[in-house]
Amino acid sequence: DQQVKQNSPSLSVQEGRISILNCDYTNSMFDYFLWYKKYPAEGPTFLISISSIKDKNEDGRFTVFLNKSAKHLSLHIVPSQPGDSAVYFCAASRRSSNTGKLIFGQGTTLQVKP
Amino acid sequence: KAGVTQTPRYLIKTRGQQVTLSCSPISGHRSVSWYQQTPGQGLQFLFEYFSETQRNKGNFPGRFSGRQFSNSRSEMNVSTLELGDSALYLCASSLEGRHGSTDTQYFGPGTRLTVL
Secondary structure, eight states, X not given: OOSEEOOOSEEEEETTSOEEEEXXXXXXXXXXXXXXXXXXXXXXXXXXXXXXXXXXXXXXXXXXXXXXXXXXXXXXXXXXXXXXXXXXXXXXXXXXXXOOOOEEOOOEEEEEEO | OOOOEXXXXXXXXXXXXXXXXXXXXXXXXXXXXXXXXXXXXXXEEEEEEETTEEEEEOSOOTTEEEEEOTTSOEEXXXXXXXXXGOEEEEEEEEOBOTTSOBXXXXXXXXXXXXXX
16 A cells, blocks of 8 residues: 555656656645655655645745645746756655654656756 | 765675664764665665664564664664565664654665675
């Protein structure tokens, strides 16, 4: 049972345009969501997070939107840059349960073309 | 601050052997979690340690074990290695939040284990 899903394995956008990466979850007990960026043979790098009490969080070019009723979150990157090309993972946790366990989606490979 | 460090970065073992991987968390972080990444299964949670105690465990066989030391450094051990254990093993550390909840996890570069 995959509790966190990223249905698009890949996404290609032009430099300067917006990249939108999507993520769906099934467990309504999740209360904290994160996005990580990963290059091959490296560990994931934390990008941005959002608590379930919010519906939007911004950090520079990155914005995460959370729609709790739809159990859906998205990561917007504006403007996209070639250096953003990587695999993006969304992750969810039950932060309030103090478990330290992240459930990851399968990842979306983003390619930003110059 | 230095990030999460993992040693060794690469390891080659044969079936039946055992292996120990090491993780040093970010200074001040007391929670350490371990994950396995494979092409087929993605990133999967192995276990989490906090204050030298295993606080949560994923769905992995008992061959996978770990421990945490008083300085928060952690090790994981895999005994009787199988070909399917070939993976990138990632360690992540986090602070303990104000309300006792685990904060954002920061990952190390991983240890690439190859089992022949």
